[in-house]
Amino acid sequence: MDTSQAHPSNAGWVQGWLVLRVKQDLPGDFVSFHAHADQAQADAQQRGAGHQVFHGSRKAGTNEFIVD
Secondary structure, three states, X not given: OOOOEEOOOOOOEEEEEEEEEOOOOOOOEEEEEEOOXXXXXXXXXXXXXXXXXXXXXXXXXXXXEEEO
């Protein structure tokens, strides 16, 4: 069940936890989006080195994201 929250000031965006493949320059490449931090941490750990968790927003149905 998706329990991510609608962004209060950006219609069509949801807030949650992003897993990014971090490179030299942030923000990195979008990998996945999660409603809960523990789910995002588990996903990042499973994917291995270079994957980190950030809180942010994602435009629903796309890979567009904003890190808080």
